[in-house]
Amino acid sequence: xxxxxxxxxxxxxxxxxxxxxxxxxxxxxxxxxxxxxxxxxxxxxxxxxxxxxxxxxxxxxxxxxxxxxxxxxxxxxxxxxxxxxxxxxxxxxxxxxxxxxxxxxxxxxxxxxxxxxxxxxxxxxxxxxxxxxxxxxxxxxxxxxxxxxxxxxxxxxxxxxxxxxxxxxx
Amino acid sequence: xxxxxxxxxxxxxxxxxxxxxxxxxxxxxxxxxxxxxxxxxxxxxxxxxxxxxxxxxxxxxxxxxxxxxxxxxxxxxx
Numbered sequence: 001x002x003x004x005x006x007x008x009x010x011x012x013x014x015x016x017x018x019x020x021x022x023x024x025x026x027x028x029x030x031x032x033x034x035x036x037x038x039x040x041x042x043x044x045x046x047x048x049x050x051x052x053x054x055x056x057x058x059x060x061x062x063x064x065x066x067x068x069x070x071x072x073x074x075x076x077x078x079x080x081x082x083x084x085x086x087x088x089x090x091x092x093x094x095x096x097x098x099x100x101x102x103x104x105x106x107x108x109x110x111x112x113x114x115x116x117x118x119x120x121x122x123x124x125x126x127x128x129x130x131x132x133x134x135x136x137x138x139x140x141x142x143x144x145x146x147x148x149x150x151x152x153x154x155x156x157x158x159x160x161x162x163x164x165x166x167x168x169x170x
Numbered sequence: 171x172x173x174x175x176x177x178x179x180x181x182x183x184x185x186x187x188x189x190x191x192x193x194x195x196x197x198x199x200x201x202x203x204x205x206x207x208x209x210x211x212x213x214x215x216x217x218x219x220x221x222x223x224x225x226x227x228x229x230x231x232x233x234x235x236x237x238x239x240x241x242x243x244x245x246x247x248x
Binding site (some may be wrong): 070081 | 202
């Protein structure tokens with residue numbers, strides 16, 4: 001969990017574009033519908049019959065299958081949602097969530113920022129406005145910040161540049 | 171012919187085994203849900219979307235669990 005200074009305020013939260021997560025959603029939807037499609041195919045393509053009693057067992061199994069898919073979907077969503085940049089009026093916090101038990105938080109002060117670049121590559125990123133934001137730091141030992149598939153990268157760059165100017169004026 | 175198919179599909183005959191398997195799924199759901207809620211509350215910074223996720227996740231899960239339990243009861247009583 002990030003700890004802000006007393007007079008520090010979050011200006012913007014930057015996440016990957018929802019398009020990235022739509023792919024996960026479609027995959028999950030496929031796994032939810034696949035058993036139903038398989039059942040319909042088997043039912044109509046063969047003379048296979050099922051007793052009413054066994055329908056209940058199939059329904060129970062399918063309900064549990066959908067429950068597992070539902071839980072996995074939320075695990076993926078949590079992973080997506082908690083992977084975030086918090087841009088405050090003083091710093092940038094890069095929170096990297098890799099699965100449940102790997103969380104890395106890096107902090108970058110505005111006075112250490114040297115350059116901000118944006119890269120939008122490909123048709124879909126151009127259409128949906130997402131791309132890579134790269135924040136370069138001044139020191140040789142410091143680590144650069146990179147967020148891939150970020151939503152509205154040019155807008156984020158403008159926000160960082162404005163905050164950077166304000167920090168330099170102070 | 172139909173009787174053979176009925177027998178072939180009767181995979182679970184013991185209620186104890188059926189409920190044990192059901193319990194395993196519930197345990198999986200319980201453990202993952204605790205971890206999810208821990209992450210949402212600790213790292214979510216009281217975000218509205220996190221609250222919405224919680225609002226959607228649990229009711230749908232309980233409907234699915236209820237539906238499965240009902241179907242299992244019907245299977246075992248018929």
